[in-house]
Amino acid sequence: MAHEPAVLSAGELAVTRHLLTHGPASRGHLGDTLRLSVASMSRLARSLVAGGILVEDLEPQPGIGRPRQILSVLPGARHVVGCKLTGDTAYGVVCDIYGDVKATARAALPPGTPFDGTVRVIAQLAGRLARRVPSVDGIGVSLGGVVTDRSVVREGTFLGWHDVDLGAALRERLGGPVVVANDVTALARAELWFGAGRSHTTFGLLTIGAGLGFGVVREGVVVESLVDNGHLLAHAPVTGSGPRCSLGHRGCVAAYLNRDDLERHAGLPFDDLVAARTAGDATATALLDAAARALGHTVATFAGALQTTRIVLAGEDAAAITDSPAVAATIAERLRPGPDESQRCRLDITTAPLTFTDWARGAAVTGIQHVLGAL
Template identity: 70%
Template sequence: MAPLSTAELAVTRHLLVHGPTTRAALGDRLQLSYASMSRLARSLTDGGLITQDVEPEFTVGRPRQILSAVPGARHVVGCKLTADRAYGVVCDMFGEVRWAAKAALPRRRSDGTVPVAATVKTVARLAQRLARRVPSVDGIAVSLGGVVVNRSIVREGTFLGWRDTDLATPLRAETGLPVVVTNDVTALAREELWFGAGRTHSTFGLITVGAGLGFGVVREGVVVEELIDNGHLLAHAPLTGRGPRCSLGHAGCVASYLNREDLERHASAAAGRPVTFDGLVQARTAGDRTATRLLTGSARALGHLAATFAGALQTTRIVLAGEDVAEIAASPALADVVADRLRPGADETQRCALDITTATLTFNDWARGAAVAGVQHVLGAL
């Protein structure tokens, strides 16, 4: 299946992101002539990607053609790999989940790595199960935590023990389908670009909080595929020199307050027994002062991080997501910190307001992000 031309992709993307519109209006928006727009609409209609319908309330003059994207024109399997499981979904072109499934990853070797060949077979079987739920599958996208290069090579698989591992080539050979491999936060940023924050902001930042801290960057409508530091500089930015230490020994850095492992370690030390993140949240609800203090510290750290990220990107839009983010953002300390950071000086006239949203993610949501990246890949946008 050949990728779309640049112009075909522009038309299809606009219809997916912004919904149905008239052929004339879309041509004006994309600066395409009437003849070019007619040719593109005909080509995409013949390919089954869009439909053309006459405006139902047409009365005078030439009938207006309404263009709409066809949701089921493409289906892609998205798969999120964790340390021990593969979570899969099959989505249509709009990123709507049609079915979900999961499978255990193979047992680790004695050196702590997850076997690659067996993982490929697991993902292939998962994709085969999901493919039965739709007419056909056009591609597979796999996301994972770590560093991915060339949309194929896992240079550093944080939770799988992988180094310089080609995942796309054997999976492509196993399934016969186009395959793209991506960092999991980058995939979420791609989803936000088409179906979330990107609808109103061409530049925005994404922060995920959970098993680790993740960062996604979109600048002028382009997703930054590989961060120079995998987010390390932001994650370990110092907030105070007297705060708790992260796993790398930094005192009072952002990660020491927000990394789940570090937060649980500090809570366990304070309680004199093992404390999980969920247990910490429950203790705060019950009025425990230590739990309240720790989670308030996390909220303050996240507020500073969001404000700093927005300033660095020069955007008013930041998306907070992840398994732990809702419980941390529930503290008023986050909004208080952001408001204080935005407070202008006495002689300043410029005003700024940050649009910060939060979304709790399930593993299926992570897999959906991979699927959207896969849709973009098979259409030629990636």
């Protein structure tokens, strides 16, 4: 790994982040938007250009009068490796400063996922990816579970780990900046800079797949760790007469949406259940419609609790469940105002099916934010 790059000052970071999320801009526009004086904006621009972060060029199609100088971020200013850990595989990417994936790789984890063996695999994966770019400035790792201090895995849901300092072990082996994050939190960070955060300062992220995950961004700040790791929302009751989840709750959100629970109730794998619905099977359709209604209620509750109109749905199972019209119907019913209510609310909901490359990119974007000093 390259030597540890200097983090940006608060002003440099504000300018760089704005250009990354909103695109090239003139000094004047940046100064007005960020409320910086002409002198301060000029000083920051000179520093960032000299540091190899920004480039300043003439406006491609100048209007009447003197052409403006336009600032933009150099894509190759930073490169970061991102690694997503599952129970048996490490999925890796290397991204430029915009979070654009330049190369991918994957490696099997040793049986039983021993800590030292997993650290070795991550280091080897990072070394392979580093050869695909001029240099690597840091590494971000994400996994399901509870992470503290951006380094210590308090609870590795799919790895069986408890209270291990993954960040310290990787820093000792690789050198340079390392950041460890919950995988859904890492995705929320990617959405903040390169997705929903471009238009909403507060939004929620809900992932549906092997488990249910919740990410929260409030007023432009990612909530680092949830007080309950999403447990309260995942086990909120939908109906008192529904199926039981693995914890014994009857008719809770997890009983309908957690893949293991849904497969247990269906008696067949999730993909087969979706195929059966496509073939017109009434039982499969009823099960997935029930899951869709549970999702609709969860989205409405999540949005109401956050007081946001923006919810991002993601994960391996999101698209199949949102294919049911019951999702939209349930949300519409929840949004229907009473006869004496004048205020109307509409939710902006997008669905983003995820591959493991997307999960790894979330880890890489978290790493980019870390090496720039945003974390």
